[in-house]
Amino acid sequence: MKAIKKFQIDTKELSPKEKVLFNKLISAAKLIALLYLKQKNNKYPGANFYPHDATREEIEKAAKKNPVILNPYTFVERNKSGKLIAIPFHLKFKKELKPIAKLLREAAELSQNKNFSWYLKNQANSLLNGDYEKSEIAWLKTELFKFGFIIGPIERYLDKLFFKKCAYQAWLGILDEKKTKEAERLKKMFLASRRKILPGSEKVDVSKLWVRVDKTVIFSGLIADFMFTGTNLPNDVNLMKKYGSNLTIFETSLDLKFRNDHFPIFKVIFDKDLQKFYSKDELYRASLRCILLHEIAHSLIRYRDAEERLGDLFPIFDELYGYILGTKGCGTLLLKGAMSQKELEAILIMHICRNFTWWLDSLKNPDVNHYAIGAAIAQNFFLREGAIKEKGGISWPNFTKLFICIDELSHLLEYHIALGSHEEAKKFVNEYGSFDVFKSFYPKLVKISRKI
Amino acid sequence: MVLYRHCCFIWKNNSLRGLAKIIHFKTNPLTTGDFSKIMAEEKKFYLTKEGLERIKKEYQDLKYLKFAKTKGEIPKIWHSEDINPEYLSFREDLSFLETRIAELENILKNVELIKPPPKERQNIVDLGATVLVEIDGEIDEFTIVGTLEADPSNKKISNESPIGQALLGKRVGEMAVIKTPIINHSCKIRKIKYKRI
Numbered sequence: 001m002k003a004i005k006k007f008q009i010d011t012k013e014l015s016p017k018e019k020v021l022f023n024k025l026i027s028a029a030k031l032i033a034l035l036y037l038k039q040k041n042n043k044y045p046g047a048n049f050y051p052h053d054a055t056r057e058e059i060e061k062a063a064k065k066n067p068v069i070l071n072p073y074t075f076v077e078r079n080k081s082g083k084l085i086a087i088p089f090h091l092k093f094k095k096e097l098k099p100i101a102k103l104l105r106e107a108a109e110l111s112q113n114k115n116f117s118w119y120l121k122n123q124a125n126s127l128l129n130g131d132y133e134k135s136e137i138a139w140l141k142t143e144l145f146k147f148g149f150i151i152g153p154i155e156r157y158l159d160k161l162f163f164k165k166c167a168y169q170a171w172l173g174i175l176d177e178k179k180t181k182e183a184e185r186l187k188k189m190f191l192a193s194r195r196k197i198l199p200g201s202e203k204v205d206v207s208k209l210w211v212r213v214d215k216t217v218i219f220s221g222l223i224a225d226f227m228f229t230g231t232n233l234p235n236d237v238n239l240m241k242k243y244g245s246n247l248t249i250f251e252t253s254l255d256l257k258f259r260n261d262h263f264p265i266f267k268v269i270f271d272k273d274l275q276k277f278y279s280k281d282e283l284y285r286a287s288l289r290c291i292l293l294h295e296i297a298h299s300l301i302r303y304r305d306a307e308e309r310l311g312d313l314f315p316i317f318d319e320l321y322g323y324i325l326g327t328k329g330c331g332t333l334l335l336k337g338a339m340s341q342k343e344l345e346a347i348l349i350m351h352i353c354r355n356f357t358w359w360l361d362s363l364k365n366p367d368v369n370h371y372a373i374g375a376a377i378a379q380n381f382f383l384r385e386g387a388i389k390e391k392g393g394i395s396w397p398n399f400t401k402l403f404i405c406i407d408e409l410s411h412l413l414e415y416h417i418a419l420g421s422h423e424e425a426k427k428f429v430n431e432y433g434s435f436d437v438f439k440s441f442y443p444k445l446v447k448i449s450r451k452i
Numbered sequence: 453m454v455l456y457r458h459c460c461f462i463w464k465n466n467s468l469r470g471l472a473k474i475i476h477f478k479t480n481p482l483t484t485g486d487f488s489k490i491m492a493e494e495k496k497f498y499l500t501k502e503g504l505e506r507i508k509k510e511y512q513d514l515k516y517l518k519f520a521k522t523k524g525e526i527p528k529i530w531h532s533e534d535i536n537p538e539y540l541s542f543r544e545d546l547s548f549l550e551t552r553i554a555e556l557e558n559i560l561k562n563v564e565l566i567k568p569p570p571k572e573r574q575n576i577v578d579l580g581a582t583v584l585v586e587i588d589g590e591i592d593e594f595t596i597v598g599t600l601e602a603d604p605s606n607k608k609i610s611n612e613s614p615i616g617q618a619l620l621g622k623r624v625g626e627m628a629v630i631k632t633p634i635i636n637h638s639c640k641i642r643k644i645k646y647k648r649i
Contacts, residue, residue, distance in 0.1 A: 336614075338605075341634060
């Protein structure tokens with residue numbers, strides 16, 4: 001079945017009881033994919049969340065009278081008289097959600113960790129009663145569990161019409177304590193300085209940021225389609241402000257992405273002489289840092305009104321700015337002696353490779369287009385400013401110029417996400433978002449693309 | 453180069469399990485090759501009082517462990533050293549221990565204690581100063597320490613880092629230019645303070 005991705009990980013360290021618990025969570029995760037597939041529909045920008053014949057204007061008009069229409073956890077349907085009505089996910093999928101909640105409760109009974117047990121019961125209740133906020137708070141209030149587990153309607157990327165409706169997903173992983181400690185150290189260094197904010201902007205300060213690196217065993221639902229390497233939740237800025245944010249790096253997914261995408265792309269698009277300077281290990285480490293810093297940076301760019309102002313363009317700016325600010329932060333680490341020049345160069349190289357990865361991914365899965373557009377904006381910006389020289393599908397970066405570009409781009413993106421209008425954002429996307437920047441590399445990349 | 457390497461000895465010998473002591477210490481961020489060079493050049497090591505205490509304690513602990521390890525704890529050599537993993541492991545541990553002890557002895561021999569400067573020079577950045585700076589629109593505060601104590605995740609920046617080098621000798625209100633092959637930034641010094649000893 002589609003929308004499920006399983007990874008091979010070592011579970012030797014789990015006790016027999018934990019293995020039973022673990023398998024129950026895997027079964028629950030698998031079942032959620034069915035609900036995601038009922039939400040998904042690539043033919044329509046609103047997927048299956050809205051009636052396919054309903055226009056944006058009609059939905060907006062109906063939402064003015066009945067705000068539940070644009071609630072993140074409802075389907076919009078027509079009643080017998082043709083009027084738009086909202087049906088909550090938990091009622092629409094009542095039958096399908098019952099066995100999932102049952103598995104979660106059984107797993108909760110098996111857990112020897114009281115907090116984790118409490119959290120799983122909260123998740124089960126949320127799925128059935130639609131009070132997802134409660135389970136998100138439960139997740140944020142608890143410590144670093146041995147298991148990283150999330151299930152429910154979470155990400156909004158499927159709704160390209162309004163960027164409102166949440167698609168079902170689940171993941172399960174085991175905490176990698178060593179890498180989590182490293183990530184925590186990097187987080188502390190990265191967040192050491194206070195950023196200035198643009199006057200007039202409605203910046204939201206995230207009260208606390210937890211970091212964990214997990215060896216993932218399963219992705220189900222949206223996350224299996226998108227193959228995230230990291231995530232930062234919750235998405236609700238009010239919850240973030242009050243309870244903080246939880247950042248997870250999916251180590252197993254990253255390993256796969258590095259092996260199948262980032263490293264092969266590096267071998268194809270960069271000059272052979274440049275390739276000699278960087279080992280595979282150095283680049284893997286850079287790729288991990290790139291993702292980690294991107295996710296940490298997300299916690300610095302939360303604005304109360306950004307989603308409303310930018311609408312459907314918000315995810316483009318949000319994701320791109322996360323990458324740019326994360327990479328920019330490495331400059332400070334270099335100046336403080338916490339990162340070497342070569343490490344920074346490797347991060348810049350991986351940043352470029354990731355731009356290509358998102359474009360290749362978008363060719364197979366149009367749902368990730370917002371990531372690809374963001375990647376194209378960065379790549380066009382680098383090329384126009386002379387930070388990357390390109391000839392016949394081979395490129396050579398000028399690291400000094402590249403860093404200046406990242407700095408300039410960060411200021412532009414800060415404006416858009418903090419204060420800019422939808423119209424200004426659209427103009428910016430039209431100016432820099434062309435995929436043509438990747439096309440001259442296509443003959444070389446197509447060989448990699450087939451393998452992915 | 454990673455600035456810090458947290459090394460640890462886990463004492464494997466069963467009879468020493470009572471000690472079963474895991475010693476974590478921050479090593480010199482430089483490599484062994486660099487270390488030999490430093491030894492030859494008799495480089496000064498700048499340490500705060502607390503840093504010096506930690507180094508002294510680590511030195512004493514390691515000396516004791518070496519003593520315990522070599523007094524009656526040498527594994528019996530079987531027919532050949534080559535095929536005796538226990539003996540090889542013992543030699544390896546001992547060699548690691550001796551290298552670190554030599555490093556620490558060199559540090560203690562060439563140590564210079566960081567002290568706050570006289571009052572009239574406390575508006576100038578020196579080792580031990582906690583500096584509030586504005587860099588690229590961000591406000592940052594950290595303490596300038598010697599390389600051995602540097603820990604950017606705890607706001608301790610090495611005097612040998614690009615920012616440390618650029619700030620040393622500068623006064624409040626002055627701009628410092630930080631240059632690296634990739635990044636050039638200027639940084640304004642807003643406040644300097646020294647901790648009383």
